[in-house]
Amino acid sequence: MTDYDVLRVFCGPDGGYGNELGVVREGSVLPDPDDRQALAAKLGFSETVFVDDPERGVIDIYTPTLRLPFAGHPCVGAGWLLDVPELVTPAGVVGVRLDGEFSWIEARPEWAPPRTLRQYASAAEVDALPVPPRGDWIYAWAWEDESAGRVRARAFPGRDDGIQEDEATGAAALLLTARLGRALNIVQGRGSQILTAPQPEGWVEVGGRVFLEH
Incomplete structure (x- = not known):
């Protein structure tokens, strides 16, 4: 089984709730998109992230049934986990900053x-x-x-x-x-x-x- 972390993103003030996110830190172990899609379906989270370059913040995002060029809670979670200034997604470069207890991304509505x-x-x-x-x-x-x-x-x-x-x-x-x-x-x-x-x-x-x- 491929190793992955599970985060909860957008938690409440007491640390409860939040949306679960799977993160495969070593995306290179599962390079094929079909295999990534299959794992995302098996895990069953609303999204699963595959990290293709942890230093540059290159990520690939999947729901259980499709690949997404951008998504919010995966970027917030991956930005926090990787502690990088930006993430590279198929949609564009997402800014990242950590501010106390909050992890922030900057992205475009389109x-x-x-x-x-x-x-x-x-x-x-x-x-x-x-x-x-x-x-x-x-x-x-x-x-x-x-x-x-x-x-x-x-x-x-x-x-x-x-x-x-x-x-x-x-x-x-x-x-x-x-x-x-x-x-x-x-x-x-x-x-x-x-x-x-x-x-x-x-x-x-x-x-x-x-x-x-x-």
Whole structure:
């Protein structure tokens, strides 16, 4: 079995929750894309990262069923684990910085996979949502406190890969931040926390707490 680490990314203030991420630090042991896809499917995390060059931060990202040119929680987690100033993804070069308990990435909204951002009137409505039928990748959100930039969100990938709800989704948070044009403090899923901030020239920072599970 290929060795891999398991991280939890976008954990809550007490270190709980977060979205699990598999990281294969020695990507060279599994160079073939089909083999990587098979391992990602076997592990069953929402994403698995293969590190092709740890010093330069070159990474390759897979869901259980497809390869992604960019994704938020894998980049935040890999940036924290590798402790590099940037990550090289197929979509582009992602900036990385570590600031106290938070790991941050800087990326562009156009790198994010398509997401349907669906606003609801209240956090209670978002909490009460059932898992929708397969189809669009839906990011359901509502203001908890609009003046403070606090958002309640849930994410439904809509794929047939066993992941009905994504616990914490950096790419969708990036898209929502770009649309609203302001910094956000997002509570997603059961209790994960995602922080965001718009940057000059259309870039967006996305940050959160990362913990090594094993």
